[in-house]
Amino acid sequence: MKEDAFDRRAFLKSAVAGGAAAAAGTLPKSAEAQGTAPTKTPAQESPPPTYSFLNPDEAAFIEALVDHMVPADQYSPKGTDLGLNLYIDRALASGWGKGDRTYMQGPWRPGVPSQGYQLPLTPAALYRSGIAAANAACAKTYGRRFDKLDPAQREEFMQGMRSGKVVFEGGPPSRAFFATVYQNVMEGMFGDPMYGGNRGKAGWKMIGFPGVIAVHYQNVEKFRGKKYSVEPVSISDMS
Amino acid sequence: MATRLKEVDVVIVGLGWTGGILAKELAEAGLKVVALERGGLRLPQSDFTVPQVRDEIRYVIRHDLMMDTQKDTLTIRNNVSQEALPMRRLGSFLPGDTVGGSGVHWSGHTWRWTDMEFKVRSRYEERYGKKYLPEDMTIQDWGITYDELEPYYEKFERVAAVSGKAGNLRGKIVPGGNPFEAPRANEYPLPPLTPLLAQEMFREAAAANGYHPFPRPSANASRPYTNPDGAKYGACQYCGHCQRFGCEANAKGSALISVIPIAMRNPNFELRTHAWATKVLKDPGAKRVTGVAYTNVLNGDEFEQPASIVLLCAYAINNVHLMLLSGIGEAYDPVTQKGVIGKNYCYQTGASATLFFEGKHFNPFMNAGGSSTTIDDFNANWQFDRSKHGYVGGFIVAGAFNTSLPIGYRPVPAGTPAWGTEWKAATAKWYDTAMQINMSGSVMANRYNYFDLDPTYRNAFGLPLMRMTFDYKPNEHRIGEHAAQVINDLAKSMKPTHLNPAVARTGPWTVVPYQSTHNTGGTIMGTDPRTSAVNKYLQSWDAHNLFVVGANVFPHNSTYNPTGPVGALAYWTADAIKNKYVKNPGLLV
Numbered sequence: 001m002k003e004d005a006f007d008r009r010a011f012l013k014s015a016v017a018g019g020a021a022a023a024a025g026t027l028p029k030s031a032e033a034q035g036t037a038p039t040k041t042p043a044q045e046s047p048p049p050t051y052s053f054l055n056p057d058e059a060a061f062i063e064a065l066v067d068h069m070v071p072a073d074q075y076s077p078k079g080t081d082l083g084l085n086l087y088i089d090r091a092l093a094s095g096w097g098k099g100d101r102t103y104m105q106g107p108w109r110p111g112v113p114s115q116g117y118q119l120p121l122t123p124a125a126l127y128r129s130g131i132a133a134a135n136a137a138c139a140k141t142y143g144r145r146f147d148k149l150d151p152a153q154r155e156e157f158m159q160g161m162r163s164g165k166v167v168f169e170g171g172p173p174s175r176a177f178f179a180t181v182y183q184n185v186m187e188g189m190f191g192d193p194m195y196g197g198n199r200g201k202a203g204w205k206m207i208g209f210p211g212v213i214a215v216h217y218q219n220v221e222k223f224r225g226k227k228y229s230v231e232p233v234s235i236s237d238m239s
Numbered sequence: 240m241a242t243r244l245k246e247v248d249v250v251i252v253g254l255g256w257t258g259g260i261l262a263k264e265l266a267e268a269g270l271k272v273v274a275l276e277r278g279g280l281r282l283p284q285s286d287f288t289v290p291q292v293r294d295e296i297r298y299v300i301r302h303d304l305m306m307d308t309q310k311d312t313l314t315i316r317n318n319v320s321q322e323a324l325p326m327r328r329l330g331s332f333l334p335g336d337t338v339g340g341s342g343v344h345w346s347g348h349t350w351r352w353t354d355m356e357f358k359v360r361s362r363y364e365e366r367y368g369k370k371y372l373p374e375d376m377t378i379q380d381w382g383i384t385y386d387e388l389e390p391y392y393e394k395f396e397r398v399a400a401v402s403g404k405a406g407n408l409r410g411k412i413v414p415g416g417n418p419f420e421a422p423r424a425n426e427y428p429l430p431p432l433t434p435l436l437a438q439e440m441f442r443e444a445a446a447a448n449g450y451h452p453f454p455r456p457s458a459n460a461s462r463p464y465t466n467p468d469g470a471k472y473g474a475c476q477y478c479g480h481c482q483r484f485g486c487e488a489n490a491k492g493s494a495l496i497s498v499i500p501i502a503m504r505n506p507n508f509e510l511r512t513h514a515w516a517t518k519v520l521k522d523p524g525a526k527r528v529t530g531v532a533y534t535n536v537l538n539g540d541e542f543e544q545p546a547s548i549v550l551l552c553a554y555a556i557n558n559v560h561l562m563l564l565s566g567i568g569e570a571y572d573p574v575t576q577k578g579v580i581g582k583n584y585c586y587q588t589g590a591s592a593t594l595f596f597e598g599k600h601f602n603p604f605m606n607a608g609g610s611s612t613t614i615d616d617f618n619a620n621w622q623f624d625r626s627k628h629g630y631v632g633g634f635i636v637a638g639a640f641n642t643s644l645p646i647g648y649r650p651v652p653a654g655t656p657a658w659g660t661e662w663k664a665a666t667a668k669w670y671d672t673a674m675q676i677n678m679s680g681s682v683m684a685n686r687y688n689y690f691d692l693d694p695t696y697r698n699a700f701g702l703p704l705m706r707m708t709f710d711y712k713p714n715e716h717r718i719g720e721h722a723a724q725v726i727n728d729l730a731k732s733m734k735p736t737h738l739n740p741a742v743a744r745t746g747p748w749t750v751v752p753y754q755s756t757h758n759t760g761g762t763i764m765g766t767d768p769r770t771s772a773v774n775k776y777l778q779s780w781d782a783h784n785l786f787v788v789g790a791n792v793f794p795h796n797s798t799y800n801p802t803g804p805v806g807a808l809a810y811w812t813a814d815a816i817k818n819k820y821v822k823n824p825g826l827l828v
């Protein structure tokens with residue numbers, strides 16, 4: 001269990017990618033103590049074939065995060081069963097992830113919050129550096145990367161990113177990273193299933209959103225103040 | 240080297256609402272008209288069909304119909320001591336980028352602005368005294384009157400299929416409408432939209448509180464309609480995908496399905512898509528312009544289109560940008576207060592409360608862009624005494640739904656966790672059982688809110704970006720505070736299970752999230768070339784064959800949405816060109 005909990009190689013890689021150059025010298029005790037090679041077999045680490053952007057470490061981070069945000073309960077299946085990880089992967093591989101419709105010329109300045117997004121990073125680059133930095137920060141605080149944290153630690157760490165309390169050394173601001181991830185999780189949960197998320201229209205079913213069929217000329221009066229329950233219809237259902 | 244093309248009578252930059260209106264009118268008057276539109280042509284029958292058009296990710300989240308900040312954007316700062324930085328992504332406003340312009344994906348709320356706006360300085364000085372107006376508040380009279388515009392408002396309402404209820408017919412107050420509106424010659428072309436539960440609840444509460452609720456006039460056809468030009472509209476389906484979407488039912492008033500196809504059938508008219516105007520060409524010797532330089536964005540070819548008349552119809556902020564890039568008129572300087580181009584940029588302010596009612600069903604996915612019951616008691620109502628609250632301007636308040644799709648709209652009571660089972664429980668419970676009361680407030684012009692060219696950042700054509708310097712001033716904060724109080728009092732009187740109260744904006748204006756595409760000013764109209772860029776016919780004081788059409792001519796911003804007067808002024812300008820200018824080219828004033 002203990003060995004499983006921390007993958008030294010992955011940690012070092014993420015730490016460097018996150019820009020925390022001194023990370024190797026500041027390994028947390030628990031990580032150093034463990035020392036030995038990881039016991040996971042390469043087969044277990046190989047990426048699920050469906051990811052086109054996320055590498056295995058990144059996929060593990062996103063899977064853990066979406067399952068924490070959207071746990072399985074009476075309202076819906078869990079995040080990975082809804083395809084939220086897949087939604088994010090596809091978004092990052094798409095034009096959006098590569099910075100479509102984003103002004104990418106410098107000079108780059110942090111600016112003030114009222115000036116909006118000012119990082120020199122496309123969404124894909126923000127995820128890549130953000131996940132690496134988050135795993136490095138987790139390693140420093142908890143001695144293991146994010147996907148190996150227990151639920152209480154995950155919760156604490158996510159709250160820390162949300163408020164900006166967690167510091168990504170040399171990386172993008174944790175708050176900006178988390179705001180993007182959070183927005184994307186919501187898009188995956190409540191957007192059309194053709195983008196890879198909202199599998200089985202479970203997000204729509206959870207709230208009672210009827211989907212794309214919307215001919216309500218008469219319904220607007222007929223259902224005024226009354227519950228309108230239908231099986232939701234997605235774009236691919238009609239295509 | 241740019242290719243010089245054969246001269247035409249009229250070149251129009253931008254084919255949205257204003258360009259479409261002028262293209263049709265001037266081509267019908269026998270002029271040879273060319274329109275340059277930076278975007279492509281998307282047609283409802285091929286591009287706005289169900290199910291593909293019902294895609295919140297594509298249209299709302301990824302801005303499929305809107306300007307591309309990779310090619311051109313603005314730099315933003317709140318005040319002159321800040322360094323402006325580029326708006327790297329869209330946020331607060333979402334101008335269009337296809338034939339039809341922003342009028343493809345607007346909501347359609349269509350108002351008639353009154354003399355309260357057009358005579359703003361003289362009216363306030365008369366009623367409250369000269370000292371009432373803060374020194375840095377650079378509001379001024381527009382040089383036009385409601386009576387002059389009334390027939391043009393009517394024309395636009397008929398073309399755009401506006402549904403509504405008159406409140407003042409030729410001076411007689413009519414029950415059911417807005418009693419504070421200015422006198423109308425005729426009823427709206429279409430009856431009001433069918434109200435939603437939220438609107439009915441708001442109406443009852445507003446009336447019980449002594450206010451005067453009415454259905455907001457909107458260019459959403461409440462039933463099938465053929466406009467006076469023969470353009471056919473279908474009935475609005477309350478599909479819940481209005482704002483930011485093209486309309487699949489052809490029920491939303493749009494130049495794309497009214498004036499533009501009519502112009503396109505006219506042999507006097509030619510549309511060039513993917514044609515990005517970069518500069519208005521000047522005749523160095525004379526007070527006139529000679530044409531427009533543009534780039535074909537499909538292959539980079541550059542052209543000069545000579546024309547006898549140039550019309551800038553590229554949306555408010557783009558019109559100002561083109562004027563600054565072309566060096567027409569003197570650029571405004573907030574320190575010396577000399578110059579006019581860039582002056583008096585204004586925006587709007589807003590606030591909203593969310594009301595949660597256990598057991599009610601609001602069906603937030605069934606609504607029109609204009610599903611809004613509104614009160615005008617704190618705006619067009621001139622009897623309302625502003626001095627008690629110490630501001631100039633006002634606000635409208637509404638119970639409304641508009642495009643409440645689930646990525647963007649998931650109301651939960653304040654304090655609900657942002658994820659996890661508790662979040663899911665609240666989201667599931669309240670999606671259908673909450674409603675909102677919102678307000679839109681005016682913004683008065685201020686000496687330090689303005690546009691100029693950015694010294695650092697450039698667009699895809701190598702040209703300087705336009706720099707926007709804007710923040711709310713104490714006047715707007717006071718409006719926000721009063722409005723929040725009115726909203727919260729109304730909301731409490733409705734006895735919701737929970738209330739997320741309205742909070743007045745007091746922090747700086749921010750470029751995110753979306754607020755409204757109601758940017759005004761920059762080349763303002765007036766009676767004096769020293770204090771305005773264009774005259775009452777939207778004709779440049781510095782080049783008599785150049786007309787700059789759009790909300791960029793508004794000297795300040797009202798609480799109302801802008802397109803009523805934008806459309807009316809386009810028709811007014813068309814008449815001035817047809818009936819006056821062509822016969823006798825020169826300054827019309």
Ligand SMILES: Cc1cc2nc3c(=O)[nH]c(=O)nc-3n(C[C@H](O)[C@H](O)[C@H](O)COP(=O)(O)OP(=O)(O)OC[C@H]3O[C@@H](n4cnc5c(N)ncnc54)[C@H](O)[C@@H]3O)c2cc1C
Nearest residue numbers: 253255256257277340341342345346347348516553800802
């Ligand atoms: C989401 C949304 C909701 C709105 N809701 C309302 C509402 O409810 N009520 C209301 O009154 N108003 C509303 N508006 C505003 C309304 O759409 C505009 O006021 C109106 O469309 C302005 O008309 P216009 O002709 O000035 O500009 P547009 O209709 O935007 O047309 C301008 C055209 O110029 C083109 N263009 C720009 N630059 C260039 C260039 N350099 N070269 C060539 N072409 C160029 C653009 O691509 C565009 O097609 C809304 C806008 C948005 C985005």
